[in-house]
Amino acid sequence: MTRTRWISLLGRYGVVVALLLLVLFGWLRYDYFLGFFNISSVLRYNSMFALVALGMCFVIMTGGIDLSVGSTAALGSVVAALFSPQGVWIGLGAGVGAGLCVGLVNAALVTRLKIMPFIATLATMLAASGTALLLADNQSVSVSYDSGFTSIGQDNSFGFPIPAWIALAAYIAGWIILNFTSTGRGVLAVGGNEDATRMMGLPVGRIKFLVYFASGGLAGLAGVILASQFGAGQPIEGVGWELFAIAAVVVGGTLLTGGVGSVGATLAGVLLLGILFNVLNFENGKGWISLSAYWQSVIRGLFLLIVVVLQAKLAARGNAAVRDH
Amino acid sequence: MDTDILLSMTGIDKRFAGIPALSAASFTVARGEVHALIGQNGAGKSTLIKVLTGYHRRDAGEVTFDGKPFEVASPQQAQANGISTIYQEINLVPYRSLTENICLGREKRRFGLLDWASMHREAENLLQRFNIRADVRRPLMEFNTATQQMVAIARAIGFSAKLVIMDEPTSSLDEREVGVLFNVIRQLKQDGVSVVFVSHKLDELYAVCDRVTIMRDGRTIRTARMDAIEKIELVSSMLGRSIEKTEGHATAFTARDEKNIGKVLLSADNLAVGQIVQDVSFTIRSGEIAGFAGLLGAGRTETARLVFGIDRLKAGAMTYGDKTFEPRRPSDAIAAGMGFCTEDRKSEGIVPDMSVAENMMLALMPKLAKSGVIDEKAQQEIVKRFIKQLGIKCSGPDQKVRELSGGNQQKVLLGRWLAMNPRLLILDEPTRGIDVGAKGEIQSLIKSLADQGLAVLMISSELEEVIEGADRVFVLRDGISVAEFGRAAATEDALMGAMAHGNAPAVAEALV
Known part of the structure; x- marks a missing residue:
């Protein structure tokens, strides 16, 4: 039993183990890998993905999917940039608000009109992207440097980048909601067996509504950070973010069919994919090999596959052993 | 007791697409009463329950609960x-964990957040009432069905219900667990909670219920005190038969010539799997139609699944054509020359959007394919032959099965298995949901197949079908084969008696 326990634990927390191994590898191999500058830039950049992945994690736990997060972040960045002259908070609010609007549409399509999440969010993905391009007039919208808007993405607080603090706060909130509120448990119940959850008397519609709404808001927030960090609203950014987010969530052991998932493991998944990218950059910097961005994608894809397959194998062995006892 | 009514449903009508599922059904439950609700498949029990619990909206009728009109959506x-309600x-x-499954929907909170410690404690306490000690933090799927059932009941009780509806709660429990459940039911009763108990196991009804309501064809046939009604009356009311003999021929089955029946092809001894099949023995000879009769949940389909290798035997043995037969999967049974037309055509049989030809060829595909490529010509020939032979009414081999009537769909399924040239064909409710004319055709088809030497195992809930169709009838009751009747001895009374009491001699007494 103890051995099977270990196997099933390894299956569950495999992503954390992989993350630690990767960090160890980087630390041993590259001089400045754990240097302040590198850590801070990895965190700053990946905090956007972390926010998007958090929303995605909740959506996937209900058994749904949100393909619109990348476009929504792009839209959020444009809207935030447009409002940035009015001040930090207004820019921030506008960006998040734009994201919430997309989230609201997704939520309504999925819960009221009963449209399949894949289709509904595919439609809003296109619509949000188009809206971002329209608002930005097909170019990047530079933000106001006078209002202090750029401090959200570029400044540090207590030694760490502000975006990292924002992401951390969001993950702590997400963890508490998932584990210590009835809505959070409802998210997992809906994903595990929607009919049963309805029979149990839980507000299935409201739960699903909330996850899409929140996912939109988080994508909008990521967009705000994007605009602030790079000094411009980016209507064509965000392409492929949804896939990165799905990858991070899945690497974190969350089932795509819903019902099982973890906020912490999702964060580990984001960091794993982000740091892998970082490691490949360092490797390029060593000058031994030169990997184009395309090769990096291939390698990331392979790595993702290996982690997921290993986890599935380990989890299956763990489960089989548990059943036999 | 009758003065203190908890639930009263009167004149309940419910139609689905114009077809009545309930017509003027009524149902009354007193406070602190355990009330059995019984009936055959399609009698309307489930619909009645679903109307009560707001799953379906009734078309007409009144419901009062706890002294007030009851309207739930x-x-x-x-x-x-x-x-x-505890669903089947x-x-x-x-x-999710046991705790979550028990407590979801009425969580305990401290400082606005979930109080896991006290929720775990409550789950443990509730389960302890059933003598179950389990780690309530583990996911439900790691526990056996009985524990899962108890979790469902614990959940219902945790909601401090006034009425608990149990839809076949014992179907997955063993004797000891059933005993525990009955204790819980009695405890509920003492606490003034009413229980509606749906079950097909008549002994259980007598053990725990106060009254019984019998439904048939969407109507309430009878309500009686358990101690004032005989088992045989329960069975005959459910099946809609008077205990007196009915004469005449109700099916298209006609008398068979004994010389068509050969030697024993399949013999099954003391088959068992879980609770639902406990001890079933029977034999089938080639060219013989063997019938399985029994109430719902008697284990007929489950026995057929064992023969066909869908489920694995826990105990018992089978011989098939002189050799020991141990099918591990359906393909073993198919290779041995068996076919199985399932009861649930829609979900287990036909592929609605595929053509008649494709549906018919599904099982034969591996044989027809030459190194992976299907021999189109051979396929077309076989399909055309069977369309003709079985009289399938379709525009051609390429018509989608979805567009055919139930009877013709059934024939396509029959064709699928006949194309394999089987020696034994298992037919589970072959004429259910098929209109009268097509029913007759299927029945004559079954007979002529048997005349050609095919052994047929026919499961049917329609008494006339087994009585007139089968050369021998095996009666199953609560997972045990309790009686065997030859053609002459298989009368309605004899079969009903065996279904009710479990053995043939008891029938005589019951009928006196």
């Missing part, structure tokens, strides 16, 4: 108003 509302297919979330 959803199971949630019913639950909030004191009616908890366990409606819980397998990935």
